[in-house]
Amino acid sequence: MDDFIAVNEPVLSGNEKDYLVRCIETGWISSEGPAVREFEERMARRVGREYGVAVSNGSTALELAVRTLRLPEGSEVIMPAFTIISCAAAILRAGLIPVLVDAEPLTWNMDVSRIAKKLTPKTRAIMVVHIYGLPTDVQPILELAAQRQLRVVEDAAEMHGQTYRGKACGSFGDVSVFSFYTNKHITTGEGGMIMTDDAALAEACRSLRNLSHSPRRRFVHDELGFNYRLTNLQAAVGLAQLERLDESVRKKRRIGAFYNAHFSSLPEVELPPVKTDYAENIYWVYGMVLSNSLDFDAEEMMSRLREMGVGTRPFFWGMHEQPVFRKMGLFAGEHYPVTERIARRGFYVPSGLGVTEEQQARVAECVTRALRM
Numbered sequence: 001m002d003d004f005i006a007v008n009e010p011v012l013s014g015n016e017k018d019y020l021v022r023c024i025e026t027g028w029i030s031s032e033g034p035a036v037r038e039f040e041e042r043m044a045r046r047v048g049r050e051y052g053v054a055v056s057n058g059s060t061a062l063e064l065a066v067r068t069l070r071l072p073e074g075s076e077v078i079m080p081a082f083t084i085i086s087c088a089a090a091i092l093r094a095g096l097i098p099v100l101v102d103a104e105p106l107t108w109n110m111d112v113s114r115i116a117k118k119l120t121p122k123t124r125a126i127m128v129v130h131i132y133g134l135p136t137d138v139q140p141i142l143e144l145a146a147q148r149q150l151r152v153v154e155d156a157a158e159m160h161g162q163t164y165r166g167k168a169c170g171s172f173g174d175v176s177v178f179s180f181y182t183n184k185h186i187t188t189g190e191g192g193m194i195m196t197d198d199a200a201l202a203e204a205c206r207s208l209r210n211l212s213h214s215p216r217r218r219f220v221h222d223e224l225g226f227n228y229r230l231t232n233l234q235a236a237v238g239l240a241q242l243e244r245l246d247e248s249v250r251k252k253r254r255i256g257a258f259y260n261a262h263f264s265s266l267p268e269v270e271l272p273p274v275k276t277d278y279a280e281n282i283y284w285v286y287g288m289v290l291s292n293s294l295d296f297d298a299e300e301m302m303s304r305l306r307e308m309g310v311g312t313r314p315f316f317w318g319m320h321e322q323p324v325f326r327k328m329g330l331f332a333g334e335h336y337p338v339t340e341r342i343a344r345r346g347f348y349v350p351s352g353l354g355v356t357e358e359q360q361a362r363v364a365e366c367v368t369r370a371l372r373m
């Protein structure tokens with residue numbers, strides 16, 4: 001279908017092409033090039049952190065972030081049940097145990113009031129994940145972490161340009177991460193970055209992302225590292241994207257406002273809040289949850305929209321319901337009712353930076369029709 005509206009279209013209309021041409025003309029295309037360091041420094045400055053370490057994607061950023069905390073094997077890490085699998089994978093691959101907390105029904109973020117009940121003597125860290133456009137309420141988490149001497153990992157993969165009580169997301173964890181996948185407010189196609197103020201942590205991440213060559217001699221290794229490097233080509237695109245971040249966030253808010261205006265009168269859907277007392281939504285994606293009064297779920301809704309030429313994506317699927325974790329014997333008998341409900345009834349509509357008002361109007365009309373078929 002030619003006029004199919006994709007769930008995401010990136011915008012690459014700034015200096016991306018010029019910066020890429022410069023890479024090609026100078027021959028700097030690998031991770032050794034100068035754009036990588038420049039992108040790291042500019043991101044760190046933007047977020048108010050000392051260090052940025054660019055890596056191949058947000059999942060590898062999470063993996064290195066968790067691993068470099070060097071927590072004792074078998075330590076427990078609190079994390080949301082409602083998130084992407086990369087979060088739990090990073091914890092498990094570091095030899096740690098993920099402990100889940102349900103989402104709260106309005107913002108879909110981890111329900112902070114439920115964390116205390118999950119603490120045990122083995123808890124060593126909390127992973128905060130900001131979901132879809134509004135940050136998690138981090139202040140109580142930081143207080144709890146300070147009281148209990150817990151480390152904080154902040155997954156700000158979706159939160160470029162977002163703030164919590166006026167301070168940039170990505171500045172709250174001992175280590176924080178961003179993703180630069182193509183649907184993010186800053187994209188490098190694939191890419192990610194670890195942010196920290198801790199020089200030793202940053203250095204450990206730099207070493208692990210590049211095979212952990214020994215500082216004494218290249219090709220000698222005291223530790224098993226990875227190749228998680230970002231290329232200069234990707235970083236060059238990232239620099240151009242970063243230049244337009246504020247504009248991109250404004251555009252996202254216009255997209256959100258447009259949908260809010262069209263959907264807020266529909267009793268059949270629950271919409272994302274415009275703001276909380278600590279942040280204004282940036283609508284990384286525009287999600288909605290079907291009300292219980294409807295006798296069909298998000299899968300049916302998405303299939304109706306696909307027939308009408310509208311791309312969608314389902315919400316995340318709870319960690320405790322992942323077949324891979326069930327097979328590993330994890331989360332047996334655990335239930336998280338909010339996560340289970342929004343995973344089945346939630347989906348998001350085209351809300352990438354490239355979506356036009358005409359497309360949004362068609363999406364709005366199709367959603368209304370699909371709800372009432």
Ligand SMILES: Cc1ncc(COP(=O)(O)O)c(C=O)c1O
Nearest residue numbers: 057058059084086157179180181
């Ligand atoms: C919250 C969150 N964390 C981590 C990731 C993983 O990032 P990537 O796709 O770059 O590996 C994503 C991806 O969208 C995400 O939404």
